[in-house]
Amino acid sequence: MSLIKNPLIIALDVDTIEEASVLVDKLSPYAGAFKVGMQLYNYEGPEVIRILKEKNVAIFIDLKLHDIPNTVAGAARVLTRHGVSILNVHAAGGKTMMREAVKAARDEAAKTGIDCPLIVAVTVLTSIDQEVFNNEVGINGSIQERVVLWARMAREAGLDGVVASPHEIAAIRKACGNDFVIITPGVRPAGVIANDQKRIMTPGEAMRQGATYLVVGRPVTASPDPAQAARAILEEIK
């Protein structure tokens, strides 16, 4: 059974378990889940998952797996053992890589009796705009076309959903249906600084577009009053 209580996922982009714990203690009444990404996981390792799970919160392990199919499958298998609620891979790794990741996670869940996490594919990062996408990343065509193509590919590979910017939600919904999970970072309440995010939307607009979950980091965690910032977002998306 999913532990995710509401659509607001808070990104714990901090170095240490101590800093993450302070945020979780302040924010767990408001957050549906907490995201542990490469900064926190690469410093603290799997211990951070164990400690946060003791607080009875749902965890999205955001390691954006991207490697050959065998390597990604192995990582998906061992991450499943941690009992996380969501894990992700890069769609750019291809359909076989995604399919192997899903198979490994589901087999491990069936073998151990641990709930299988939702497995989602990262499409085009929300920090990338059209100019960078074509001229630096070197992929022709529009970001939206590519995101929809990768979303369809992820669905065909058996994944539960994708990570995409709020700008592509409507097109993904049309292509992949209402049951497909869409997780959207690049969320900024009105008047809040975008930082390095390029394809942004407010929490209310992103939910109206059809997001399943919103990922929000700095607008909450760097706020002088993180609990109030999270409460305001929940109020906006209610």
Ligand SMILES: O=c1ccn([C@@H]2O[C@H](COP(=O)(O)O)[C@@H](O)[C@H]2O)c(=O)[nH]1
């Ligand atoms: O395309 C993507 C994929 C992942 N992220 C992650 O979401 C959070 C956003 O943090 P903010 O502070 O709200 O900008 C962060 O952990 C990213 O690694 C993303 O932003 N875009």
